[in-house]
Amino acid sequence: FWDANGKFMLDDPKTIQIVQGDGKKASLTIYSTDTLNDVKKKLNDTIAYGLGQAQYASKDANNFVSFVEEAIPNSPESVEGTFIIRSLVPGSDGELSFSGDEEIIRAFSLNTVKESKESEFRIAVYDAHTN
Numbered sequence: 001f002w003d004a005n006g007k008f009m010l011d012d013p014k015t016i017q018i019v020q021g022d023g024k025k026a027s028l029t030i031y032s033t034d035t036l037n038d039v040k041k042k043l044n045d046t047i048a049y050g051l052g053q054a055q056y057a058s059k060d061a062n063n064f065v066s067f068v069e070e071a072i073p074n075s076p077e078s079v080e081g082t083f084i085i086r087s088l089v090p091g092s093d094g095e096l097s098f099s100g101d102e103e104i105i106r107a108f109s110l111n112t113v114k115e116s117k118e119s120e121f122r123i124a125v126y127d128a129h130t131n
Contacts, residue, residue, distance in 0.1 A: 001030075001107045008032070014101045018046055020087070021095035021116075026050025030104065040067045043085060047096070056088040064088070076113045084113065091118035 001009040010032040017027045027050070028042040044065040048054040054061035066084045068077045076084050087094035095116050098105055 001104060003103055003107075009101075009103050009107065010034075014104045016098055016100040016104065018051065019097045019099065020051045020089065020093070021091075021097075022089065022093040024051045036067055040065050040083060043083065047085070047087070053088045053094075083108070085110075087116075091116050 003009055010030060013029050013031045015027050015029045017025060019025050026046045028046045030039060030042065034042070044062060047064040048057070048061035053064060057063070064086050066077065068080050068082050068084060071078050071080045085096065087096055098108070098110060
């Protein structure tokens with residue numbers, strides 16, 4: 001993480017807070033010795049365990065964050081060198097907001113790939129006797 005002037009931004013550890021739309025909060029700290037894989041794991045674990053989303057994962061809780069090494073055209077993972085951050089909580093309750101050192105947040109170049117959508121349920125009710 002280098003700024004526009006060539007200054008290394010992680011000389012001192014930086015803490016990022018993630019706030020989930022339902023109000024849950026969790027933090028992670030990035031150090032100068034962290035690799036991209038370390039940052040990916042910290043982001044993933046913060047969402048999975050800090051925000052409690054692991055309880056919704058059917059198999060494992062290691063897929064909330066991925067780092068795109070090889071682009072997959074026409075997919076959310078279409079830009080190499082980016083993190084894809086996911087939420088399993090539907091709608092606005094699962095939206096994630098990031099706060100902390102402004103330069104570090106900007107360095108992540110966070111963009112929304114897919115807007116949240118509230119869950120919709122449709123039911124049909126019939127009288128069992130008269131249909």
